[in-house]
Amino acid sequence: MPRPKKTRNIRVLKEDISFKSYDENVTEFVDIFKDEFEVMRYIDLENYDQGKTAEKMGISRGTVQRLLYSGRKKLIFALLNKKNILIKKWVN
Helix, strand or coil: CCCCCCCCCCCCCCCCEEECCCCCCCCCEEEECHHHHHHHHHHHHCCCCHHHHHHHHCCCHHHHHHHHHHHHHHHHHHHHCCCEEEECCCCC
């Protein structure tokens, strides 16, 4: 039986956030999860280290590192391949 997931302290988004390519023909979206977005915000915008980010979100530093890596990878992929970016308000 797997361990239960920890509740993550994440800022509430009032609506979905999307960034669209200038190319009108692009219809594909790259989904960035709210927790990936929040980790990137804390580390890249607020200049927190991974330890303080983990403390703020109530998760381990390893999880912060994994979320940061996956979020940045998706973001760079979307920018280099001219894809739309979507950060969903709710994740099912």
